[in-house]
Ligand SMILES: Nc1nc2c(ncn2[C@@H]2O[C@H](COP(=O)(O)OP(=O)(O)OP(=O)(O)O)[C@@H](O)[C@H]2O)c(=O)[nH]1
C-alpha cells in the first residue's frame with residue numbers, strides 16, 4: 146500500500162526509502178504522487194556534487210569524505226551514478242533495494258543508480274533520488290557523476306557545492322575540461338597527487354582562475370591522494386568555506402529559489418510533453434494536423450500552433466491533465482493502481 150510505504154518512509158524506515166526510490170527510478174505511474182508527497186519534507190540537506198573524468202578517484206574521495214562528514218553530521222546520503230563504484234563492489238546491483246550501508250554505519254545511505262545518462266553524467270532520475278534522500282532526513286548528500294569528456298554541467302543544478310576532481314597529466318583532457326571546469330567548480334581537486342605533474346596541474350588551474358571575473362567565487366585548488374586519505378581534510382574545510390560563503394552572501398537562498406523554480410518548469414514541461422504526445426497519438430483531428438505537416442501541406446509552425454490551440458481549449462474541461470490533476474484530486478493515477486491503494 147502506497148500510504149503505508151509513505152508512512153514508513155516518514156518514520157525513517159530505510160527499506161521504505163529504498164522501495165520509493167526504486168518506484169521513482171523505474172518510472173512507476175505513482176512516482177508523481179510520491180514526489181509530490183515527499184516534497185514537503187525536502188530542503189534541509191546540504192547537497193554536494195562531485196564530478197570529473199572516469200577513474201579520477203571520485204568514489205575514493207567520497208568514501209574518505211563520508212567519514213569526515215559523519216563526525217559532524219548524523220546522517221550522510223550518497224547517490225552514485227556509477228555502477229562500477231567500489232561501494233557496490235564493482236557489481237551491477239539489479240535488486241529493488243539498492244540502498245546500502247557503509248559497513249557498520251547505518252547512518253550512511255548509499256544509493257547507486259543503474260543507468261547513468263547516455264553521455265555520462267546525471268542519471269535521468271538522480272534529482273528525484275536526491276530529493277527522496279533529502280526528505281528522508283539525510284543532513285548531507287553527495288552525488289557522484291562522471292563527466293564523460295566534457296564536465297557534467299547538470300550537476301550544478303542540484304548541488305550547493307560542486308567539486309570537480311581531476312588528475313595530473315591529463316594533458317589534452319585538461320585542456321578540454323578547462324572551460325567547463327571553471328564554469329561549474331566551486332572547488333577543484335587534483336587527485337592522484339602521488340603521480341608526477343600534480344603541482345603543474347595545480348599551477349595551471351590557478352593561472353586559469355586568475356582570468357575569472359573578480360565577482361565570481363574563486364574556487365580553491367587542492368591536491369589529494371585519496372587512496373592514502375591525504376588532503377581530504379582540506380577538501381572538507383574548503384566545502385565548509387564555500388558553504389559559509391553561500392550563507393553569508395545570501396547566495397544560498399537565491400540558489401535554492403532558482404532551483405525550485407527550475408524544478409517547477411521541469412515538472413510542467415514533462416507533464417505537457419507527455420500530454421501532447423498522448424493526445425497527438427489518440428485524437429484523429431490532431432493526428433491529421435501532424436500528418437499535414439509531414440506531407441508538406443501545412444508548415445510545422447501552423448501545425449504545432451493549431452494542435453496546441455485545440456489542446457489548450459480542451460484542457461480545462463474534458464482532457465484534464467494526468468497525472469497532475471488526478472494526483473491533486475487524490476484519485477489513483479491509473480485504474481491499475483487501485484489495488485495498490487487498497488493494499
Ligand atoms: N595512485 C593513486 N590512485 C588512486 C588515487 N585515488 C584513487 N586511485 C585509484 O584510481 C582508481 C579509480 O578510483 P575511483 O575512486 O573508483 O575513481 P572514480 O573517479 O570514482 O571512477 P569512475 O566512477 O569509474 O569514473 C582506483 O583503482 C583507485 O584505487 C590516488 O590518489 N592515487
Ligand SMILES: [Mg+2]
Nearest residue numbers: 203204227230
Ligand atoms: Mg566512481
